[in-house]
Amino acid sequence: MPLSEEDRKVLEFMEKNYPQYKDNLALGRLLYAKHLGRVARSVGGGEILKVKIKDINPSIVGSTVEVVGLLGHVEKYVFKRCPKCWRKDCVCNPKVDEGRFIDAVRWRMVVGDETGNIDVLYFPNVSGNHDFEVGREVVVRGRVKFFYDREDSDRIEILASNVSYVEPKNNGVEGEGLSIVLDFVRKAKKVSVDIVKKLCEKHGVNPELVYNVFEVRDGYVVAE
Ligand SMILES: [Zn+2]
Numbered sequence: 001m002p003l004s005e006e007d008r009k010v011l012e013f014m015e016k017n018y019p020q021y022k023d024n025l026a027l028g029r030l031l032y033a034k035h036l037g038r039v040a041r042s043v044g045g046g047e048i049l050k051v052k053i054k055d056i057n058p059s060i061v062g063s064t065v066e067v068v069g070l071l072g073h074v075e076k077y078v079f080k081r082c083p084k085c086w087r088k089d090c091v092c093n094p095k096v097d098e099g100r101f102i103d104a105v106r107w108r109m110v111v112g113d114e115t116g117n118i119d120v121l122y123f124p125n126v127s128g129n130h131d132f133e134v135g136r137e138v139v140v141r142g143r144v145k146f147f148y149d150r151e152d153s154d155r156i157e158i159l160a161s162n163v164s165y166v167e168p169k170n171n172g173v174e175g176e177g178l179s180i181v182l183d184f185v186r187k188a189k190k191v192s193v194d195i196v197k198k199l200c201e202k203h204g205v206n207p208e209l210v211y212n213v214f215e216v217r218d219g220y221v222v223a224e
Contacts, residue, residue: 006055009123010199026059049142054115056144056156065158066141068166071112074132077106107132109163119147137166177203181210188222196221 003011007025010032014022017035021027049065056065080101082090085171090096100116106121109132120140132138147153183201187190193207193216200207215222 004054005187029060030063051113053111053113053118054071056118056158058069058154058156060148061144061156064142064161065144066139067118068116068137068139069111069114069138071109071132071134071138072112072117073108073110075108076132076135077108080102080105107163111138112160119155120160120162120163121157122163124163132163138163140164169173177205178209181205182213185210185214185221189223191221193219193221194197 001204008031010025010028011022013035014028016152018028018031030049033051046062049060049063051060051065051067053067053069056067065108079088080097080098081088081104082092084090084096085092085100086104090098099149103126107120107124109120109122110117111119111120122140122141122142139162140158140160141162142158145159147155147157147191177200180203182194184199186198196210197207199205200210210221215224
């Protein structure tokens with residue numbers, strides 16, 4: 001099988017830096033992604049690989065990845081599960097009475113970026129009230145696994161630990177949101193703090209940055 005362009009770069013990188021390990025392409029992919037800085041820290045301190053969907057394959061099963069893409073399909077399934085073992089069919093000993101089961105939601109999604117599609121399975125925390133719409137852009141973080149844990153197929157899915165909509169601040173140039181809000185306040189001369197907060201939220205701006213530029217007086221942001 002010919003190497004993809006990305007894998008050729010991985011191989012070059014390995015030949016240069018770790019020639020004795022260059023035949024381990026899966027290891028090379030991990031090291032190369034880190035070399036490029038395509039990693040983020042997870043809350044738990046582990047590393048998350050920022051990848052394109054085409055790079056998700058059996059060789060990185062078990063890794064934690066982040067992909068950004070559009071929701072192509074969403075399917076919500078509501079069920080009851082045991083509060084102790086978290087299963088639909090309790091495996092606790094002694095069994096937990098079904099009357100004590102709690103509501104749970106399972107999402108099946110298909111997410112696509114410019115390179116391909118991936119299945120995503122997501123069980124949000126009960127506390128979060130989530131809803132997802134087809135056509136929205138999302139950031140998915142989770143562990144790469146075989147589809148239904150079937151290792152006899154090459155089909156891969158992400159068991160997501162988090163799926164969230166892409167915030168507007170991630171679109172376009174960084175700082176663009178801030179200039180929009182600053183311009184708005186300058187033109188209006190006086191805008192209530194509530195409106196400024198809403199505008200900031202919409203454009204992904206920290207309101208403190210706006211308060212630093214103008215004066216805040218009696219519940220208004222004032223530009224004079
Ligand atoms: Zn149980």
